[in-house]
Structures are given as C-alpha cells and as structure tokens.
Amino acid sequence: MAKRGYHHGNLRQALVDAALGLIEEKGPAGFTLSEAAKQAGVTPAAVYRHFEGREDLIAEAARQGYEIFADLLDYAYASGKPSALAAFEATGRAYLAFANRYPGHYVAMFESGISIHRTPDLHAVATRALGVLEQAATELSQHIPPEKRPPPQMFAAHVWAMSHGVVELFARGSPGTKSPFPPEDLLESGIGIYLRGLGLVPPDD
The missing domain is CATH 1.10.357.10 (Tetracycline Repressor, domain 2)
Structure with missing residues (x-):
C-alpha cells in the first residue's frame, strides 16, 4: 500500500485516511494505532493528541x-x-x-x-x-x-x-x-x- 503521509498540518485527517486504507486491507480489527501512525508518517504518540484509541479513530x-x-x-x-x-x-x-x-x-x-x-x-x-x-x-x-x-x-x-x-x-x-x-x-x-x-x-x- 502506498504511504499516505501527513500533509498540510491536518494530522487528524491523515490518521483517518490511514485507518481507512488499513481497514480496506486488513479489516477493522486487523491493524494497530502504531500502523495507522506509520501510514500517516507520524509517531504513535502523536495519535493520542486527536484520538483516545483505535476505536475512537x-x-x-x-x-x-x-x-x-x-x-x-x-x-x-x-x-x-x-x-x-x-x-x-x-x-x-x-x-x-x-x-x-x-x-x-x-x-x-x-x-x-x-x-x-x-x-x-x-x-x-x-x-x-x-x-x-x-x-x-x-x-x-x-x-x-x-x-x-x-x-x-x-x-x-x-x-x-x-x-x-x-x-x-x-x-x-x-x-x-x-x-x-x-x-x-x-x-x-x-x-x-x-x-x-x-x-x-x-x-x-
């Protein structure tokens, strides 16, 4: 899958887009927040600025x-x-x-x-x-x-x-x-x- 990346300061949406790609590929239970962060091009810790956890995302x-x-x-x-x-x-x-x-x-x-x-x-x-x-x-x-x-x-x-x-x-x-x-x-x-x-x-x- 192509890395979507974090652009234009919109980290929240970049994480949602990454999650959507992972959901298509692996299903809703088949990915971690760390994987979503990696797809978005940020550290796992950055996810928690916007989402409490994977279900919130x-x-x-x-x-x-x-x-x-x-x-x-x-x-x-x-x-x-x-x-x-x-x-x-x-x-x-x-x-x-x-x-x-x-x-x-x-x-x-x-x-x-x-x-x-x-x-x-x-x-x-x-x-x-x-x-x-x-x-x-x-x-x-x-x-x-x-x-x-x-x-x-x-x-x-x-x-x-x-x-x-x-x-x-x-x-x-x-x-x-x-x-x-x-x-x-x-x-x-x-x-x-x-x-x-x-x-x-x-x-x-």
Missing part, C-alpha cells in the same frame, strides 16, 4: 462515512423525484454504489462493531441517513390504503436490510459466495417483489 472514519452516505442517499432521493417510486428505488441503488466506492468507510460503519451511539455526532449523521430512506418510504406508502400501510420505519428498514444483504453476500467478494446476476439486478428485482407485494408495482403479465 474508527468511529471518526464511520462518522465521515455516514456523512458521505447521507449525502449520496439525499442526492439519489432528489434525483428520482417527482416519482415517489423512482425516488425510493434510487435510494436502494445508492446503497450499493456507496459500498462499492467507499469500502473502507462502509466497513467502519457496518462491520467494525462501533455503535452509532458512540458519539452524538456519529448518531446524528447516521440518523440523517436513515431519515432519507424513511422519507422516501413515507412518500411511497401514501399510495397504499391506510389499513394496509406498514409504518415507514419498517418499510425503510426492510429495504435497508435487503440492500445490506446484497452488499454483504454478493457485492463485496465474500468468500464462497457467487451470484449469476449482478448485485444491482438482485437488489432491483428484490425491491420490485417487495413493492409488488404491497400493491405498489403492477403484477407481471
């Missing part, structure tokens, strides 16, 4: 990931408007796109064991990301009769879980798993089946 990487994730979901949601269905489906595709483009952030967020409640800032931005999905679900669910309408939070959680499952099983090269279909097609068809079951998509001819 990973939490900051996760927080930054959620910022990117929330922005991507928000953009995807807006790009699908004015169709509530298109906006909802776009948020699902954005999940896959994020996992592919930002694997270090994705692992820090979802596979490190770091709770979103670890810091107020992390919780706030994670809640913002989920809020985009819930907003898309709320608008789409208005097309369902009230007596058959699931709570928007449940609606959003189902699609989040489906997206996460496709990413974990088929989009990140998990050992021993292989699908004859692209992850994007798997997710699109899965969401289609789910929405068809709710009466939001016409049945196949």
